[in-house]
Amino acid sequence: MNRDMQAYLEATESRILAHLGENHVSDTIRVASSYSIKAGGKRFRPYLLFATLEALGEDPMKGADAAAAIEMIHTYSLIHDDLPAMDDDDYRRGKPTNHKVFGEAAAILAGDTLLTESFSIVSSDESLSADKRISIISRIASKAGFNGMIGGQMLDMEAEGKEISFSQLEHIHQYKTGQLIVLPVECACIIADAPPETSGRLIAFAEKLGILFQIRDDILDVEGDMAVTGKEAGSDERKNKMTYVSTYGLEGAHRELAALTDEAAGLLDHLSENINTEELHNVLQMFAVRDQ
Amino acid sequence: MNRDMQAYLEATESRILAHLGENHVSDTIRVASSYSIKAGGKRFRPYLLFATLEALGEDPMKGADAAAAIEMIHTYSLIHDDLPAMDDDDYRRGKPTNHKVFGEAAAILAGDTLLTESFSIVSSDESLSADKRISIISRIASKAGFNGMIGGQMLDMEAEGKEISFSQLEHIHQYKTGQLIVLPVECACIIADAPPETSGRLIAFAEKLGILFQIRDDILDVEGDMAVTGKEAGSDERKNKMTYVSTYGLEGAHRELAALTDEAAGLLDHLSENINTEELHNVLQMFAVRDQ
Numbered sequence: 327m328n329r330d331m332q333a334y335l336e337a338t339e340s341r342i343l344a345h346l347g348e349n350h351v352s353d354t355i356r357v358a359s360s361y362s363i364k365a366g367g368k369r370f371r372p373y374l375l376f377a378t379l380e381a382l383g384e385d386p387m388k389g390a391d392a393a394a395a396i397e398m399i400h401t402y403s404l405i406h407d408d409l410p411a412m413d414d415d416d417y418r419r420g421k422p423t424n425h426k427v428f429g430e431a432a433a434i435l436a437g438d439t440l441l442t443e444s445f446s447i448v449s450s451d452e453s454l455s456a457d458k459r460i461s462i463i464s465r466i467a468s469k470a471g472f473n474g475m476i477g478g479q480m481l482d483m484e485a486e487g488k489e490i491s492f493s494q495l496e497h498i499h500q501y502k503t504g505q506l507i508v509l510p511v512e513c514a515c516i517i518a519d520a521p522p523e524t525s526g527r528l529i530a531f532a533e534k535l536g537i538l539f540q541i542r543d544d545i546l547d548v549e550g551d552m553a554v555t556g557k558e559a560g561s562d563e564r565k566n567k568m569t570y571v572s573t574y575g576l577e578g579a580h581r582e583l584a585a586l587t588d589e590a591a592g593l594l595d596h597l598s599e600n601i602n603t604e605e606l607h608n609v610l611q612m613f614a615v616r617d618q
Numbered sequence: 619m620n621r622d623m624q625a626y627l628e629a630t631e632s633r634i635l636a637h638l639g640e641n642h643v644s645d646t647i648r649v650a651s652s653y654s655i656k657a658g659g660k661r662f663r664p665y666l667l668f669a670t671l672e673a674l675g676e677d678p679m680k681g682a683d684a685a686a687a688i689e690m691i692h693t694y695s696l697i698h699d700d701l702p703a704m705d706d707d708d709y710r711r712g713k714p715t716n717h718k719v720f721g722e723a724a725a726i727l728a729g730d731t732l733l734t735e736s737f738s739i740v741s742s743d744e745s746l747s748a749d750k751r752i753s754i755i756s757r758i759a760s761k762a763g764f765n766g767m768i769g770g771q772m773l774d775m776e777a778e779g780k781e782i783s784f785s786q787l788e789h790i791h792q793y794k795t796g797q798l799i800v801l802p803v804e805c806a807c808i809i810a811d812a813p814p815e816t817s818g819r820l821i822a823f824a825e826k827l828g829i830l831f832q833i834r835d836d837i838l839d840v841e842g843d844m845a846v847t848g849k850e851a852g853s854d855e856r857k858n859k860m861t862y863v864s865t866y867g868l869e870g871a872h873r874e875l876a877a878l879t880d881e882a883a884g885l886l887d888h889l890s891e892n893i894n895t896e897e898l899h900n901v902l903q904m905f906a907v908r909d910q
Contacts, residue, residue, distance in 0.1 A: 351769025351793055354776065361762070411722030414756055430703030431775050434726065438698065439729065439764045445737050446759035449752050456748035458742050462756060467738035472651070477643025483723050484646065543846045597695060 332510035334376045341394040358428040360434035365419045375510035376408030377605035384518035391451035392513040402440035431488045461516045469509040504536030534590040538613045541583045544569035587614040626668045627661045633686040650720040650728035657711045669897035670742035676810035683743035684805040687736035694732035754765040761801040770794025777905045796828030830905045838862035879906040
């Protein structure tokens with residue numbers, strides 16, 4: 327990751343926290359929603375958005391509000407997914423989950439806040455035309471909604487403890503995690519007015535990245551220690567969840583990860599020569615490295 | 619309510635259910651989110667939006683998508699507020715609450731769906747310019763977010779079982795319920811390009827309506843039977859909640875309701891002569907009638 331990218335990611339966090347600081351009604355909501363943003367995470371989706379804008383020759387900072395919104399949506403989904411009625415997780419990113427600190431009511435409302443306020447941020451993004459803002463809002467709602475992340479999370483909940491086929495597993499992940507990884511690339515293409523062919527190839531790359539992301543997550547759930555992942559190791563197995571590791575074995579999952587990494591890199595190499603894919607290759611390497 | 623208004627409200631419900639029917643990922647999400655929409659309710663916010671548009675001489679159907687979005691936001695808030703971790707209610711509108719039927723996980727996700735998809739509906743509203751859609755999305759996010767409904771719900775949760783002053787009670791209601799009653803009027807003013815003075819007066823009317831709404835709700839919690847209110851009577855008292863009735867007594871609350879109704883009617887009478895406030899008076903009467 328180059329230094330500019332690091333600065334964009336810091337700007338994204340500052341943008342979100344500044345917006346949450348505009349909350350003047352409830353201290354609890356401000357503190358609880360900020361807690362999960364400050365808890366860190368890889369900022370992978372904002373990074374992907376900024377890297378795509380850089381590849382397209384557009385000023386990455388034009389995507390700052392969209393990146394903030396997507397990170398807020400991602401964070402809200404983690405808060406709600408961690409609730410006792412959902413995945414019932416006590417730790418996230420090495421820290422107690424939102425409801426463990428603030429209680430379930432505040433956690434539900436902090437999640438609702440991040441979701442609602444993400445649309446506030448994009449709607450007031452004065453660096454973009456109203457038409458582009460509408461396109462971005464439409465994509466966010468679509469990818470985060472019932473035909474995207476929420477639909478996938480429901481399928482995942484319903485599959486727990488059941489025998490499902492591998493294609494059902496892939497179907498779940500395509501929605502649960504895949505759509506929100508395609509989203510930053512779509513937003514970048516809207517912001518930069520990317521031609522349809524370029525958008526199509528970048529989205530295909532993002533779709534591969536979505537699968538990589540899940541394989542890596544499943545591997546880390548087995549291999550990772552809490553210092554690296556921030557989660558308790560082995561939680562998938564304890565919950566009897568079907569994963570890439572339970573299907574392919576650990577070595578098989580690593581082989582699949584390596585093969586997909588090559589395919590994704592190949593997609594980047596077939597983009598037009600005008601496109602500087604250096605940072606997109608860096609994004610990809612975040613997933614290819616075994617011990618990360 | 620005139621027949622046209624009835625038709626607009628039916629169109630609103632159809633619009634929402636048609637959109638929820640576009641869900642092709644999770645049957646559970648589609649059924650659970652539609653359940654709470656179909657459970658009925660007064661459709662008070664859409665009615666207020668349509669009545670305001672009619673008063674402003676604009677085609678009320680231009681507000682159909684905004685009305686659908688606001689009703690979805692309202693419904694999501696009820697689903698989340700009814701959860702065991704929040705108000706823990708078993709009945710709503712005479713039917714078992716969402717989580718009693720579908721379980722907590724599905725109820726959380728059905729709420730998240732209605733919230734997310736409300737923005738999808740407004741962003742794709744082709745009867746309005748991109749600028750107006752952005753203004754409406756901005757107002758919805760603002761009134762439903764941390765400085766609106768969510769902030770108020772958090773304050774309400776935190777006040778439960780505590781001694782609070784009457785001005786604190788009013789402060790809570792201003793956010794928890796008031797903002798989402800001002801919202802349809804704001805949206806109608808945006809759609810109809812209402813001049814600032816007119817908007818200001820209509821918003822002042824809506825603010826009174828928000829207080830009326832809460833007083834009436836508190837009265838019905840004591841007087842109403844489940845056949846009318848769809849909720850179990852006396853739930854506020856059981857939860858040791860401070861209400862208008864616990865503060866003023868039942869007769870006092872009725873007196874307050876009558877006085878505010880007169881004030882709100884007076885605000886309508888001071889609008890310009892070009893404005894036909896007949897339906898807005900009808901909206902107001904929904905709250906003034908004792909036995910409703």
